[in-house]
Amino acid sequence: MTIKVTKPAPPSDDKRWKLVDVTMRRNGYYGHALIETLHSVQDAFGYLDDVAMQYVAQSLGLPLSRVYGVATFYHLFTLKPMGKHTCVVCTGTACYIKGAGQLLDAIYDRFGVRVGETTPDKQLSVMGARCLGACGLAPAAVLDGAWLANQRPEQLVKRIEEVINDEH
Amino acid sequence: MIVPATPPKVRVVTLKIDDKDLSAREDETILEVARQNRIAIPSLCFLEGLSIWGACRLCVVEMKGSSRLLSACSTRVTEGMEVQTNTERLRHYRRVILELLFAERNHVCSVCVSNGNCELQSLAQSCGLDHVRVPYRTSVYEVDPTHDLFRLDHNRCILCTRCVRVCDEIEGAHTWDVMGRGIGCRVVTDLKRPWGESASCTGCGKCVQVCPTGALVSQGTSAGEMRKDRRFLPYLSQMRGVR
């Protein structure tokens, strides 16, 4: 027996909700598509806010706390907006052995942010990754999607500065 | 006239718990069979009438032929099983697990509203835990007093998830869930809003009654005044068919 439930309308007329709807529809609005749906929200909006989680919960017929529990369980989901630029530093074993810690220290010394934090001016977010699978290039970082291999601390900091200053 | 018997759906098996010969239905767990036979196995997350969670690990037992320990609450009995529930090794492990729980959050028994009516506290006593060697974490946790009738004190939560399960399985509201991961886990209502603002909470108070510690209590209680009443559980869980 299936009960036809009318799906809630998107929270706003932002086009990006369409992408989220597509994911949910493709998965038949089943509750088990929650993670896929949260991925598509994050891809579209950059992060998960209360409005989005509420919409997803209602659409998939899930309790709010369940959605919140799943969203906070997985490290790839973020509930806060990211900075303009993101630097992912790999902290896998090979990178760690070859000095990923020093890279993070250097970033902290220069920009005052640690893993998972965003600078107050919203310019830079720093993230850690549990192995990017590029151990041959250790220590590695990814700055705005571009790979940086065999990094030295001062080299990485300089590169980040360049990216930020390019905007101004 | 005698109607020939239909073959039974579940069989009865014989097993040994602490060298006692016992019989049990094969769909029963070690913990259930032990308790029927007055063999006490400590447990915290288990509560009759709620689904099995298997997370506190206090009910681990040794089984002959297995190098791994098994949680008694989640393991069904089998024919010929030989189980030990109270060896020196198990008593030691249980004490350390309790130590970890006391070290994790801030269980200051003397000023707790559940002092004297707390499952964690009484387990510490019955397991012989008289001091905690593991360094206390001393992290600050908040108290949520926003609900008209009840109060949530994260300092005393042991994440047994009884509240989550009773709310989902018996009340059907699913107001509670667990957020975060690892040491950062905590229980939340809805989207981590104050409990008093929860739209899904029916105010039934079942979560408060099943909470083993002083994490969920009634408003207006002070040290040692909180008593929990769980008589509703077996009846309601039968109605809902939870196993």
Add this chain to the structure above:
Amino acid sequence: MSESRKITLATSWLDGCSGCHMSFLDIDERLIELADKVEFVYSPLVDYKQMPESIDVGILEGAVSSEDDLDKALKFRKHCKFLISLGDCAVTGNVPAMRNFFPLDAVFDRAFKENVQLQPQRPTVNVPKLLVPVRPIHSVVKVDLFIPGCPPSANTIWQILSELVAGRMPNPAQFTRFGA
């Protein structure tokens, strides 16, 4: 322990409310019985100023909060053959350790400025320096027996001491628990 000699006993309180010592006194007339077998050689309850070199049993109440507390704990460990943590503050840190959740400055301000009408100021003279964090005694020195309770009842204390005097190792879990 030889029959001929009384067991020597020392007690002291660190950071606590001295309630455990009060509970000790609550064993009432049994104190006289105890005095037949036990000799107090150093305690806030008696008037000896000097700690003897070697003591059979030491009892400490309270948590380690200040340098002064730490000195006492180290001194007791050095002089006592058998050291007992008496009460929840000594065993778990209990209420004194609840200041660990706040920065020390905030605690000082709360105690000496915010809640004081007359001349709110922080004491600086003749006060021992505070330690961060407040710790139970066994995290500073080795402890031989733990008697939890807030406070442990007079009966508990009496039972446990009786066992010790009789030369047996008591099991405090039979009589008391955290917060009892």
Add this chain to the structure above:
Amino acid sequence: MNIDELRDVAEKVREEAAKCSHCLRVCTAAGCQSSGAGAVVEGLKAAVGDNPQVQVKSVGCMGLCSGGPLVEVESREGGSKVMYQKVTPGDASEIVESLGGRPVERLVCPTDIPFFASQQKIVLENSGVIDPEEIDDYIAADGYQALVTSLTEMQPDDVLREVTRSGLRGRGGGGYPTGLKWSTVAKMPAEQKFVVCNADEGDPGAFMDRGVLESDPHRVLEGMAIAAYAVGASRGYIYIRAEYPLAIERLKTAIRQAGRRRLLGLNICETRFSFDVEIRLGAGAFVCGEETALMASVEGLRGQPRPRPPYPAQEGLWGYPTLINNVETFGNVPSIIRHGGEWFAGIGTENSKGTKIFALAGRIQHTGLIEVPMGIPLREIVHTIGGGIPEGRTFKAVQTGGPSGGCIPESHLDVSVDYDNLRQVGSIMGSGGMIVMDDTSSMVDVARYFMDFCASESCGKCVPCRVGTHEMHGLLDKIARGQGTAADLALLEELCEVVQATSLCGLGQTAPNPVLSTLRYFRHEYEQLLRPSDDEKPASGGQVVTEAKS
């Protein structure tokens, strides 16, 4: 599609290839891509122009990631092959001009070194050879033959027998006999069953599955389909970590292509067998590599494990019998069916058959992916294949098995690599990550690193793992900073035992392994860092707050 149609496709691809005089293969797996392989492909294509004689092909991993981007030049006449390393787009025209003449000397990467010569490739046989985004390329390399043969000429029981006979054991770390696992699922009476491919490769320092999926995704799909046929499943899920965008993309392409060729979907090969595969993305949780946590995640829940039994083979996804194997395990299956279980069992050792892929990384000359027969001495992997320790340093330990494994010192380097031997020396095979450490690494620091990993990846469900890993990390940190006492070390060892014995799932049960193995072989490094306890010295413990600031 039947076997003849399959042959036709293969023939066509080969004819096409024969028209060219040279084939330039560029590794476009993630390792080389991150060092600029994409631009190299563009550069080469531009340099070749519209010359139909030269084919430029994006292929999968060639193994030697430290030499990336790698380009292999094959000339059809004589079949000679030259490999170039660290190629830049600027080198493109020079390479193209050299075709038919002398190779570009300064870029040549010798392939007669042990790194290449000592390998034996089964799962990686097509890696670096075929285009992973072209199903026909895979078919030309005998791909999908095994599936079609299974469906048209074998009964499910025959497939089970072949897999059992091969002696294949799970490559995800546990080493559970694959044949036995399959048979259990096959025997379960249920109308619905699932096959799940575990591609949630979470061990830091491991990238074998990534290599396979990026280089030869069809092999895994074929393995899954064969498994589904053998156990009677009709639905499959590939649970893959979202951190592998390229692998996900290539898998999606592969699923689409296989569906179009009717090698997946309804009534495959005009038989009654139907099989659909869906991709499920992880979201950054190491614990989801554990079977029951993985299933929870596929169901859209928090990735928390549950007690076993019941095992997934009995009660898995949504309560139905579920077969879970890892990428490399499925990757072995087509070869086993094609060449027979007997053949596979002839490779490797008594109890560990076949080959194993390892990811070499850390302080070692040649980093990258290798596939070697089981039973090869560890020393040969590190010193011969890996080329030893660079910069004149000395070898200290090799870490296998990731956060669940251990560190193996020089004195045990002669151990031959198989499931049981590695366990004996205090480590595990794991999924195949191998991280080499030289004398600059502190073993206490390494143990602390892994404990930090486990603590932050603990799901938080069971007490020993949630609090125990956190407390063990605290103690390790204290010791590493020179603040720990002998009592702290004793407590650490006690916690190791309790967490190992009582944790709910494999993550907690194995979290103490890095500590235990470093304690076993490098205890002196811990002891050197200890300080005397408060009892032994008169000075005060804790941080003394002298004067409160106002």
